[in-house]
Amino acid sequence: MSAAYLNYMNIDRAKLHKVYRYAIDWLFPNICPCCECKIEYDKDFCKECLESLTVYDGKINIPYVDIFTAYCIYNENISPAILKFKHTDAGNSYYAFAYRIAEAIKKSCINANVIVPIPMTKESLRKRGYNQAELIAKELRYMINIPYANVLIKTRQTAQQKTLDRKGRAVNLKGAFAVDPKYNALAGKRLLLIDDVCTTGSTFAEAAKVLKENGAEKVFAASFAKTPKSREERPDEDTTAPEKIFEKISKNIY
Ligand SMILES: [Zn+2]
Numbered sequence: 001m002s003a004a005y006l007n008y009m010n011i012d013r014a015k016l017h018k019v020y021r022y023a024i025d026w027l028f029p030n031i032c033p034c035c036e037c038k039i040e041y042d043k044d045f046c047k048e049c050l051e052s053l054t055v056y057d058g059k060i061n062i063p064y065v066d067i068f069t070a071y072c073i074y075n076e077n078i079s080p081a082i083l084k085f086k087h088t089d090a091g092n093s094y095y096a097f098a099y100r101i102a103e104a105i106k107k108s109c110i111n112a113n114v115i116v117p118i119p120m121t122k123e124s125l126r127k128r129g130y131n132q133a134e135l136i137a138k139e140l141r142y143m144i145n146i147p148y149a150n151v152l153i154k155t156r157q158t159a160q161q162k163t164l165d166r167k168g169r170a171v172n173l174k175g176a177f178a179v180d181p182k183y184n185a186l187a188g189k190r191l192l193l194i195d196d197v198c199t200t201g202s203t204f205a206e207a208a209k210v211l212k213e214n215g216a217e218k219v220f221a222a223s224f225a226k227t228p229k230s231r232e233e234r235p236d237e238d239t240t241a242p243e244k245i246f247e248k249i250s251k252n253i254y
Pocket residue numbers: 032033034035036037045046047048049050
């Protein structure tokens with residue numbers, strides 16, 4: 001069913017999506033991304049897990065990004081859920097993360113008109129089967145009522161950001177993003193970049209740079225979690241770093 005047809009019929013797409021979630025819950029019951037207990041079809045986390053998250057209230061300046069926001073601090077309470085999401089798209093994580101990103105956006109001065117997920121290369125997409133930032137963006141569009149588009153493409157494979165320090169991360173991503181020729185008219189657009197986790201902000205900075213060079217009026221960025229400053233530089237020595245946590249939980253995933 002086309003978007004134009006839905007608009008013509010004056011149907012609220014957010015409400016329609018809610019009905020879809022209610023129906024699908026019968027087949028694939030909604031679960032809490034952290035503890036995997038059963039939760040209502042329209043809930044994001046169970047009460048206990050939600051209360052265990054540390055809300056992000058920091059302020060960082062990311063080059064080329066007008067406003068950045070995130071919902072929570074990346075810590076040991078949320079990292080297993082984020083890691084599971086990086087290895088399987090099953091469950092409710094992308095809905096839950098989008099729900100909380102929407103909360104953070106509503107509290108900010110972000111006034112975007114298009115959501116843009118951070119892209120993956122075609123090769124990575126083929127290996128993983130999905131782009132987690134795109135899954136979040138698809139849910140988020142119903143929550144903040146603006147469309148999403150894959151405006152950016154990733155033009156080359158880069159080293160894993162977690163293996164590099166701050167300087168290395170910025171160099172690693174240089175020239176790695178481009179605007180998809182389908183979306184070359186970015187003048188006047190206020191774009192909102194979306195990713196699951198923001199560490200140093202290098203990925204958002206490089207993506208925002210490309211969007212601004214192509215005429216975007218404003219570029220905002222939002223992630224579900226933000227790594228605290230103390231863990232940005234030496235993630236490999238951090239026992240709550242993604243790869244360490246993954247070692248601990250990998251038995252439960254497969
Ligand atoms: Zn829970």
